[in-house]
Amino acid sequence: MKMLAKRIIPCLDVDKGRVVKGKKFQNIRDVADPVELAKRYNEAGADELVFYDITASNEERNIFLDVVEKVASEVTIPFTVGGGIRTVEDIHKVLRSGADKVSINSAAVNNPDLIEEAALKFGSQCIVLSIDAKQNDKNQWEVYTNGGRYNTSMDAIDWAIQGEKLGAGEIVVNVIDTDGEKSGYNLELTKIIAESVNIPIVASGGAGQLEHFSQVLQPGYADAALAASVFHYEEISIPELKKHLADNGIDVRRDLSWK
Amino acid sequence: MIAIIDYGAGNIKSLQFALSKLNMESCLTTDPEKIKDSKAIILPGVGAFKDAIASLNQLGLSEVLKKEAAKGKPLIGICLGMQLFYERSFEDGKWEGLGLVKGNVRRIPDSVKVPHIGWNNISAHTNSPLLKNINNGAYVYFVHSYAVNKYQNNTLIASTEYGGSIPAIVQQDNIVGMQFHPEKSGAVGLQLLQNLKEMIS
Numbered sequence: 481m482k483m484l485a486k487r488i489i490p491c492l493d494v495d496k497g498r499v500v501k502g503k504k505f506q507n508i509r510d511v512a513d514p515v516e517l518a519k520r521y522n523e524a525g526a527d528e529l530v531f532y533d534i535t536a537s538n539e540e541r542n543i544f545l546d547v548v549e550k551v552a553s554e555v556t557i558p559f560t561v562g563g564g565i566r567t568v569e570d571i572h573k574v575l576r577s578g579a580d581k582v583s584i585n586s587a588a589v590n591n592p593d594l595i596e597e598a599a600l601k602f603g604s605q606c607i608v609l610s611i612d613a614k615q616n617d618k619n620q621w622e623v624y625t626n627g628g629r630y631n632t633s634m635d636a637i638d639w640a641i642q643g644e645k646l647g648a649g650e651i652v653v654n655v656i657d658t659d660g661e662k663s664g665y666n667l668e669l670t671k672i673i674a675e676s677v678n679i680p681i682v683a684s685g686g687a688g689q690l691e692h693f694s695q696v697l698q699p700g701y702a703d704a705a706l707a708a709s710v711f712h713y714e715e716i717s718i719p720e721l722k723k724h725l726a727d728n729g730i731d732v733r734r735d736l737s738w739k
Numbered sequence: 740m741i742a743i744i745d746y747g748a749g750n751i752k753s754l755q756f757a758l759s760k761l762n763m764e765s766c767l768t769t770d771p772e773k774i775k776d777s778k779a780i781i782l783p784g785v786g787a788f789k790d791a792i793a794s795l796n797q798l799g800l801s802e803v804l805k806k807e808a809a810k811g812k813p814l815i816g817i818c819l820g821m822q823l824f825y826e827r828s829f830e831d832g833k834w835e836g837l838g839l840v841k842g843n844v845r846r847i848p849d850s851v852k853v854p855h856i857g858w859n860n861i862s863a864h865t866n867s868p869l870l871k872n873i874n875n876g877a878y879v880y881f882v883h884s885y886a887v888n889k890y891q892n893n894t895l896i897a898s899t900e901y902g903g904s905i906p907a908i909v910q911q912d913n914i915v916g917m918q919f920h921p922e923k924s925g926a927v928g929l930q931l932l933q934n935l936k937e938m939i940s
Contacts, residue, residue: 484855484857484858484859484901485857485858485859485878487857487858522925527857527858549752552750552752552753552756553752553756556753556757556760556922556923556924556925556926556928556929557880557923557924557925558880558882558920558923575750576750576751576752577752578750578752578753578756579750580750580753580882580920580923581882600787601786601787601790602786603786603787603819603884604854604884605854605856605882605883605884606750606882649854649856649884650854650856678849678852678853679852679853679854680852680854680856680857703852703856703857704857733858733878
């Protein structure tokens, strides 16, 4: 049976209008202009992009919305915006600025109705539930919020199931333990969540080598793989990655299909 | 001037940006006069069917769209916009659509993950100019939970496979629907919009 192509999603953390990348959410350093990077990924064959606004103030929020609009004017692939989304009005603003989807993390934990309201208003397809998970010493996966700083003690798998019921159209499974470590995605949690819900799963946190992508994009695991530094620092090129995946029997969008 | 019907929330900006890349002049509007004066109309895809049709009715645009379509003006529906052309939708209930094209809108079966999010191939069913320079099997970007069924076969230009066959591009004379987002489908999407531009002019 023909499958939907697996997606490769570069993720851009944006602080005051610049893309930054840290390890385990710490030691953030400046990397590049988000619009330039977005154009580069678009041309290289990225299937989608994610922008996280890691700033907080309202003033900086407006800088971010300008970035969103500039990206929308330059790239012709879908992109998701996350970070600092707390209300239906916030969602409305980013969608109107040209984003295709919004990713909601802490605000959904604090107010699960937000997912439900937003899904009803804008459609499930543009509401992404992003889960930051970390394993405790009893091997349970717990949900963290506020950029990995706060442990909610909620079970990540239960939260994913609830998120689907509330109307989320996609789930990002970001594993804090592996984030920035380049030791591979956490296959275990990705698989459990993929088996627990019937919406697409985006794996996040830990990509370092080509094989990490082919592992997590096997049937039964993730539908898409998100990564940041391997792309930002050009350790892995997207065409090379797509070739590796195709060689390993994973359906990806490669041919740009021009006659 | 192409009139893009601005009937609510959602990402319309990307569509406008894509059109301007191709030098296709457009405006966002709900003004019946502007719509009547336009060269073509695009009904974009945002939100839920029920809300969308309610907005169109409330703004008095359903009648305008039907009249313009009857006059032969190109009417292009994208994603939900295409679904609105049909007779009825079963999205969270049962709702009457514009009824310009015969068929229903139903949820994609749960045998596959819903929403259908991502890049999928389209296969051509006819030799339409809408598919000029597009290879069979080209990838385009889909984001939807509902799809058209019980349509008339002669309206099908291209389809995709996802839990069964899904109409991807349909055409009935001057009415064209695209279930995916051409404005989000990279180079292939821009070529499809270019083909629409040629159809309009």
